[in-house]
Amino acid sequence: MRVFAFAMYLLPFIASGIGLGAVYALASVGLVILYRASGTLNFAFGAFGGVAAFLAWQLAQDGVPAPLGWIVGVAVSTGLAYGYGRVFAPRLAHRDRVVRAVATLGLALFLFGGMALYWGIGVARRLVLPTDLNFVVLFGVRLSYTRLIALGLSLAMAGGIGLFLSRTRIGLGMRALASDRHISAAIGVRVVQIDSLAWLVNGMFAGIAGILLANINRLDAGTLTFLVIPAIAAAIMARLSSLPGAFIGGMVAGMIEALLIATSPEIANLRSAGPYVAALIFLMIVGVGQGVGARE
């Protein structure tokens, strides 16, 4: 009986975490796809999203119709990711995973600097979407249509990409690349093409996730860029390999954060640390990775 009451108590927080969870889920899935295909963990995911969000916002400010702004934003983030995948990533393809991930960190810093430079930091902005106006009440929580759409969109995109990977030839190539790059290259899998495609998908996911987060949370260079950290935490909990796991991990991360916000004001400030701690505890318990073994 007490458990049931506790669960009922939690439901509002779970509901309020739907939007954020959906964004993290989308991000987590995007990260896992790229990691599986190219072995690179993209730290610039959040920054790509930030660029998309800021462009969408700026274009709306300048009078461009909102939908066009979103499309341009996502297109630019997609293009940025594709460009990086085409130009910089191949030069580091022979280095170990850590180096490749650290390189994307540099890209993230670069983009963060650019956004902060042009649009400033600490300015309170939100990216308003028309679907914010209507809402549904679920378990006593007001959920804007945007959040529901976020959930639907991330489910659709994650599901879509999952189908793509399992049903198409290119998807097969991506999965082959994930298991063994050298052999895949030797049997004719077009490594560069598939890598670039993986980056493209990553950029697209990032743009959409960024726009949604800029609406749900706020339009701020730091917040958007470091969205990537809870997303990575969620991806780790999926061991960087399972798509459904990544999705669920992202939803859970979002709900944990919503829970922390609602618990108390002091803890709310620490809410951004929540996913990190959860991921660390998870890693310690599960002990991902080998003990003694050659470094990758």
Added chain:
Amino acid sequence: MTEISKIAPIPLVVAAGSEITPRMRALAIVVVVSAVSGLIALTSGGYWLSNFTQAYCMVLAVLGCALLYGQLGLVSLCQWALVGVGGWVSLRFYHYVHPPFFVTILVGGVGASVIGMIWGLPALRMRGLYLALVTLMLAGAFQSLVTVISFPVGGPGFLGQVGASGNDRINMARPVFASSDTGYFLFVAGATILCIFLVEAHRRTKPGRAWALIRKNEQMAVAAGVRIVFYKAWAFALSGFLAGVAGALLAGLFGQLDASAFPTTNSIVIFIGTLLGGYEVWLGAFLGGILTRFIPALLIDLNVNTNAGFMIFGAALLFALRDPLGIGGQLTILAERLYKKYQAQRAS
């Protein structure tokens, strides 16, 4: 001369067995750091003096980061957070006990060392990527935490906070003999020299050899009887200690510390400085650390938005990854070649 253009990047550079003896290297460390510090002390006004003092603190942070990456291939993205931990611990200790400054520094170093190990040890058994992630998360968690609890300012209780008016804030005092800005800068320079010696001592003896074995092939190291976790932990402890000392010195510089000085991005910048300067040689840490402070300070001086600094560092990282030597490494190779030429000429 044309020698400079002929320097081809060698993957790994200076080692104990080259003709440069340990004594010569020790002399070079003292001479170079003293000369640079002397020049700075003589020519800098208040703004630059403060910034160079901060830069030297960053040198210590980079020294630790370079130790982990250069000796063991471990990426630590939380070094600046550990500096913050060291600063917090030393401030807390100072307000509690008012000990001699050296003790405060040591306590700060040990404090950061312990925290760094607690966070890093679980990740030591994992693939390198997870360590990088876990340390980045620590940096983020620290930023959140310290924004909430702030740095101690002499108030009551564990957190040492005072009322909103802030009139009762107490600054941490500098050592009596180094209380002027110039004096404190030279004090920090001296501490830097000592820390460089500490790291070099490690590299040339048993721990350095063990780290080299681990880095070459962990299985081989195990088959040679090396206690992997112990030596990795040792490296972590030393790296954290250096960060903690840097934090204590920073606290001494400003008397107080502010949470806004410890964002996650700064830990990333420290790592970038490690790569830019070159992680194989001490000169790399020295130059890299100075650069990470010099560039933002220069931008402020030129009235350029400091976020441009992030763009510079981000782009620099992408290019620094291609070259393991870094600026410090290239300069060291150059210096060694010139020295060998000089020796050859003297012989003939």
Added chain:
Amino acid sequence: MIKIDTLTVQFGGIKPLDDLDAQFVAPICGLIGPNGAGKTTLLNVLSGFVRPTKGAILLNNALLLGLSPRRRVSLGLRRTFQQELVVDELTAMENVQAIADHVSRDRAVARREVGLALDFVGLSDRRNTLGRQLNLFERRMVEIAKTLIGRPTVILMDEPGAGLNESETERLRRLLVEIPSKFNTQLVLIDHDADLIASVCIETLVLDFGKRLAMGPTRAVLNDPVVRRAYLGRE
């Protein structure tokens, strides 16, 4: 002495070692077999990197099961790997010293053992040369010197002669035959060079598909038609 008892290793559907019974008694023993026969897996089980699914191994009458790799090193087990693992940034002497740091009784003993080992392999006058400046033969010699530190009892060598030319292989051969007497240790050798095995190893174990194909005096084993068919059948 090594005694192997019904040793089996299984990963999923693969059995790198299958119910292996064998003994290494002679001062120098050979371990040969076609590629994929399980030789390196056997060494990895001995070193403690791979856990057997079934069976036991005795090293000088000590049961190895459950002992950590480091513990086995303290029992006198030493090993080289297929690729030479000399650290480029350390000198030849420092490479060997790095081993002595962890297995020698104290620093004075360490210094003596390092000197003796480098002398034995003929690298005394190259002791201060950086690892990256040593040629392949010298690097293989460093690897051998590393195994001679700290009173070894059994040394496992995985293809010490790989990549060496004829005169270098001859020098290697002369060194290997002296190790048991000079260092009071047993030597187990994997190599693909039949001549080297024949001239150095007193007894030899032949593996094929993880099973014991033949074991006994080296000449007899190498002339065994079953063994020859196993090798020829693979080409």
